[in-house]
Amino acid sequence: MNNYFIILASGQSKRFNSNKAKQFIKYKNKALFEHSLDKALSSKLFKKIILVVNDRKQIKKKYPKNVIIIKGGKERSDSSLIALKYIKKFNPINVLIHDAARPNFTIKLLKKLIKTLKTNKASIPVISSKDSIKYKVNNQLFNLNRSNSYLTQTPQAFKFKDIYNLSLNQKNIIQDEATLFINNNLKIKFIDGETLNNKITYKEDINNIKIYFGIGFDVHRLIKNKKLYLGGIKIPFHSGLKGHSDGDVILHSIIDALLGAMRKKDIGTFFPDNKSKFKNIRSPKMLKPIIHILNKKNFYINNLDINLICEQPKVSKYRSKIINSLSNLLNLDKDLINLKGKTVEKLGLIGKEKAIACEVICSISQ
Numbered sequence: 126m127n128n129y130f131i132i133l134a135s136g137q138s139k140r141f142n143s144n145k146a147k148q149f150i151k152y153k154n155k156a157l158f159e160h161s162l163d164k165a166l167s168s169k170l171f172k173k174i175i176l177v178v179n180d181r182k183q184i185k186k187k188y189p190k191n192v193i194i195i196k197g198g199k200e201r202s203d204s205s206l207i208a209l210k211y212i213k214k215f216n217p218i219n220v221l222i223h224d225a226a227r228p229n230f231t232i233k234l235l236k237k238l239i240k241t242l243k244t245n246k247a248s249i250p251v252i253s254s255k256d257s258i259k260y261k262v263n264n265q266l267f268n269l270n271r272s273n274s275y276l277t278q279t280p281q282a283f284k285f286k287d288i289y290n291l292s293l294n295q296k297n298i299i300q301d302e303a304t305l306f307i308n309n310n311l312k313i314k315f316i317d318g319e320t321l322n323n324k325i326t327y328k329e330d331i332n333n334i335k336i337y338f339g340i341g342f343d344v345h346r347l348i349k350n351k352k353l354y355l356g357g358i359k360i361p362f363h364s365g366l367k368g369h370s371d372g373d374v375i376l377h378s379i380i381d382a383l384l385g386a387m388r389k390k391d392i393g394t395f396f397p398d399n400k401s402k403f404k405n406i407r408s409p410k411m412l413k414p415i416i417h418i419l420n421k422k423n424f425y426i427n428n429l430d431i432n433l434i435c436e437q438p439k440v441s442k443y444r445s446k447i448i449n450s451l452s453n454l455l456n457l458d459k460d461l462i463n464l465k466g467k468t469v470e471k472l473g474l475i476g477k478e479k480a481i482a483c484e485v486i487c488s489i490s491q
């Protein structure tokens with residue numbers, strides 16, 4: 126194992142509209158560069174990990190001995206050359222060079238890169254472009270054929286000797302190390318990159334997903350001579366739930382949880398129980414306009430967790446039927462819905478089978 130990992134975290138983030146350099150901004154509860162560092166460490170593939178930064182003061186944590194922090198240069202290519210010169214004394218065989226702005230690569234990708242270095246001097250992850258690309262020569266625009274175009278990612282893997290010599294002789298500013306091989310007509314092994322391994326370039330890349338939570342609770346009294354509806358389906362039982370509607374406590378709790386997450390008040394605001402037009406309304410009908418708002422506002426449900434609180438009927442007997450029904454009503458994958466049954470040790474009205482209650486928590490994103 127004579128592999129070295131260089132993380133370039135000394136960029137000035139010109140496109141990143143913030144006072145703090147982006148590599149030190151928190152992303153998923155860690156500084157951006159730490160995602161790459163932690164992954165390289167836990168992969169156990171590297172003898173040393175070189176973190177190249179401009180501002181050492183930003184790094185407060187203690188890292189293991191094999192993590193070396195050095196100061197970078199003005200341009201990206203300066204920083205990578207400084208790091209290559211630094212590791213020369215260790216006689217490395219393989220070196221991987223990576224931009225800290227790509228926190229989402231996998232350890233599998235690292236392994237694949239190192240493996241391909243057994244028979245290649247350079248191994249570069251690429252993906253094909255989802256967008257069509259135009260390029261400009263002397264003010265004239267040309268279309269780039271998408272099927273022949275690749276987007277290169279990092280980490281990029283090299284035999285140390287080759288990339289070191291190429292870097293020493295490099296005069297121009299380059300965007301990545303693959304460029305050195307291409308400019309010198311040297312062979313590169315292209316391997317499949319990862320679509321999630323995208324570069325965090327703009328502040329919006331970090332802040333684009335917001336998560337909201339909502340809770341809902343409902344309880345209805347059980348009465349004879351009424352059908353029992355739970356989660357939109359009829360359940361055979363000695364009693365049904367009393368209410369202005371069909372009394373479906375699961376759907377009512379879901380409606381309140383969704384409204385809560387969207388910050389749209391509550392079920393009573395949408396369906397006042399003094400309005401006769403809602404009398405005996407089936408609850409799936411009440412859910413519909415709520416789903417409509419959800420879709421219109423571009424929200425989507427991440428998951429739902431439901432506690433059905435009753436002595437009888439037994440949840441385990443109807444769980445998959447109820448989840449199927451909810452999956453259809455909400456247009457949501459079954460594996461994003463969880464239903465738990467909870468008894469109350471025969472206490473109170475619920476314990477005496479005179480009422481059923483339900484609570485729901487949901488998470489949505491926009």
Ligand code: ZN
Pocket residue numbers: 343344345368372373374377
């Ligand atoms: Zn209700």
